[in-house]
Amino acid sequence: MQNKSLWKFGTREVVYSAIGAALYAVLGIATNFLQLPSAGNVSFRPAVAIPMFFGIAFGPVVGFIAGFLGNIIADLVSGYGFWVWWDLGNGLMGLVAGLMAFSFVGFKTQGTLLKAELFVILGVVVGMGVASLSEMWVSGADINTVIFGNFIPAAVANLVNGLILVPILMIAYDAVVSRSGK
Amino acid sequence: MLVTWAYRVRKSLMGSFDPRARWIFSFAFLISATQFWDARFLVVLFVLAFLWYFSARVPFKETRRAWTFVWFLLLIMIVVNTILTGGGAGGVVPEGGHVVWPNGIPIPLTAWHFHFGLTYERLWFALCQILRIGGISAVFVIIPFSMDPRSYGVTFRGLGFPDKFAYSMELAFRYVPTIARDFGVTVDAQRARGYEVEGSGGGIFKQILRTAPLIVPVTMNSILTGEDVANAMDLRCFGRGPRTWLYKLEYHWQDYLLIAFSILLLLASLAIVYGLKLGDFWVPEFLIRMIS
Numbered sequence: 212m213q214n215k216s217l218w219k220f221g222t223r224e225v226v227y228s229a230i231g232a233a234l235y236a237v238l239g240i241a242t243n244f245l246q247l248p249s250a251g252n253v254s255f256r257p258a259v260a261i262p263m264f265f266g267i268a269f270g271p272v273v274g275f276i277a278g279f280l281g282n283i284i285a286d287l288v289s290g291y292g293f294w295v296w297w298d299l300g301n302g303l304m305g306l307v308a309g310l311m312a313f314s315f316v317g318f319k320t321q322g323t324l325l326k327a328e329l330f331v332i333l334g335v336v337v338g339m340g341v342a343s344l345s346e347m348w349v350s351g352a353d354i355n356t357v358i359f360g361n362f363i364p365a366a367v368a369n370l371v372n373g374l375i376l377v378p379i380l381m382i383a384y385d386a387v388v389s390r391s392g393k
Numbered sequence: 394m395l396v397t398w399a400y401r402v403r404k405s406l407m408g409s410f411d412p413r414a415r416w417i418f419s420f421a422f423l424i425s426a427t428q429f430w431d432a433r434f435l436v437v438l439f440v441l442a443f444l445w446y447f448s449a450r451v452p453f454k455e456t457r458r459a460w461t462f463v464w465f466l467l468l469i470m471i472v473v474n475t476i477l478t479g480g481g482a483g484g485v486v487p488e489g490g491h492v493v494w495p496n497g498i499p500i501p502l503t504a505w506h507f508h509f510g511l512t513y514e515r516l517w518f519a520l521c522q523i524l525r526i527g528g529i530s531a532v533f534v535i536i537p538f539s540m541d542p543r544s545y546g547v548t549f550r551g552l553g554f555p556d557k558f559a560y561s562m563e564l565a566f567r568y569v570p571t572i573a574r575d576f577g578v579t580v581d582a583q584r585a586r587g588y589e590v591e592g593s594g595g596g597i598f599k600q601i602l603r604t605a606p607l608i609v610p611v612t613m614n615s616i617l618t619g620e621d622v623a624n625a626m627d628l629r630c631f632g633r634g635p636r637t638w639l640y641k642l643e644y645h646w647q648d649y650l651l652i653a654f655s656i657l658l659l660l661a662s663l664a665i666v667y668g669l670k671l672g673d674f675w676v677p678e679f680l681i682r683m684i685s
Contacts, residue, residue: 222631225557226623229564230572230615236565237572238608257604261612268616276558280565375601376608383609387616 217313220272231265231277231305232284234258239285259369260376262301263331266309267377268318268384274305278338300342304369307334308377318385324378331373339366400541405450407539412548414648414655415540418445421655422532425662426525430485430674432517434665435524442528449539456538463530470526471519479515485674490514491684513684517676542567547638556636564622568615576611583607 238258262281266274279302286298311330315323343362347354402408407415422445426438453460479486490512497506546563550556583606626632666672 220557222626223619223623225561225632226564226619226626227616228561229568230619232561232565233568233572234612234615236569237576238611241576242604257601257608260608264612276561280562284565284569371597372601375598376605379605379609380612383613384616387613391617391620 217270217310218272219270224269224273227265227269228273228276228280231261231269231273232280235261235277235281235301236284239281255368255372257372257376259301259304259335259372260380262305263308263334263373264377264380264384266305266307266334267312267327267330267381269309270312271306271309274309274312275302276305278302278305296345297342300338300340300345302338303341304334304338304373307337308373318381318388324381327377327381328374331377332370335366335369335373339369400538401455402541403450403539405539406448407445407535408449409647410651411642411644411648412540412544413551413642414644414651415536416548416552417652418655419532419536421659423529425658426529428662428666429525429672430518430521431672432521432524432675432677434662434672435521435528439524439528439531442531446531446535449535451535451538456534459534459538460530463527463534467523467526467530471522475515475519475522476511479510486512486514486518487674491681513680514674514676517680518674521674544640544642547640547642550636550638551642557632560631560636572611572615575614576607579607579611 235258238261239256242256242258258281262274262278265277279298282298282301308327308330311326315326317323339362343357343365346357346361410418422438422442426435426442429435429438491514493511493513493516494509497508499506545566546559549562550559554562588606589603662672
């Protein structure tokens with residue numbers, strides 16, 4: 212695993228980017244009705260764990276496309292339209308979390324899980340930070356609205372979901388890897 | 394087995410356009426619509442969006458489910474974020490405004506009043522949200538019902554995306570119905586085992602943990618399927634050279650017209666907002682006078 216290039220985009224990465232995006236879209240759509248009260252149209256999505264997990268498992272490019280494209284599809288199908296900065300923010304969550312890919316051997320060792328949690332936090336802060344700050348330009352929102360209306364609700368919701376679900380997905384994937392030998 | 398989007402071949406005005414021209418129009422419309430919070434401009438865009446929508450000649454019964462979902466989301470967005478809390482109106486609707494119940498809402502059988510800060514401006518903003526999001530939804534909701542899923546990859550390639558990224562996008566769009574079906578099957582299977590999707594109690598952490606029996610099996614199953622798909626693609630030498638596409642797209646005169654119209658729409662919107670400084674949130678004079 213360690214010999215692979217972090218930025219490789221071969222056949223497996225093409226397929227897993229697509230699967231990650233479709234999974235994020237479907238699971239995101241299924242939970243899009245969970246709006247965060249008083250937040251600027253931010254929904255509570257347990258599915259945010261998907262791009263972060265795909266980043267960790269298959270690399271930052273896969274994580275980025277899963278988040279970016281998955282958010283586009285989920286928003287298009289849900290009727291939210293196309294919010295490129297939020298799509299980019301979701302992509303960045305997967306990309307930053309994916310920076311730890313291939314730097315570990317097993318998915319369920321304590322050290323790896325702790326490292327994953329750290330990268331999840333970094334990913335969410337960077338991704339939601341970029342997306343929220345974009346609202347100052349897109350919606351003309353002031354910094355207080357951006358921080359309290361967008362960044363904090365989105366980051367907290369994504370952190371809680373990511374910190375709980377990413378390790379669960381990693382442990383489940385470890386079993387899949389051990390069984391299939393891939 | 395793969396399942397597909399709810400697309401049916403039909404003769405329509407929208408169907409006569411090249412998919413690339415349609416995407417260009419859709420994004421030009423989207424960028425234009427997101428420039429405005431002024432209801433006067435939003436009404437024009439709303440009408441344009443529905444003219445475009447109806448040109449697809451897709452019967453309502455086919456899109457009913459999608460629309461139910463859109464209106465449900467819109468309702469929640471408006472009721473929770475605009476009317477109840479005002480969070481969704483932040484940065485657009487100016488502070489203050491004309492309160493609907495200045496003396497509060499009397500609570501029956503008590504001398505108390507419930508002070509609810511809803512303003513007429515926020516109500517007007519809710520109308521603008523309906524126009525803006527309804528219009529954008531009309532343009533984008535119709536895509537999966539009116540565009541052949543087999544054309545997604547070649548369309549994105551034709552729009553300038555690299556081969557691999559275009560193919561990834563095509564695969565993602567094609568996977569959505571399959572994964573949606575798998576998700577439905579998983580929900581049913583877990584329910585049969587006594588799992589409660591809408592189970593209450595236990596706080597936020599329990600609620601998230603409750604989604605794991607749905608998310609984990611669907612994800613792992615998709616990854617295993619992906620391994621087979623990747624192997625099959627490798628066997629067919631995917632990515633060894635420039636890709637050829639089974640479907641060929643060609644622009645016709647009506648596509649050039651649509652692209653020209655899209656560019657015009659976009660330029661006009663940008664000129665109105667950045668040149669004429671119009672298009673910000675606006676409340677009609679008569680409404681203010683009526684309230685006063």
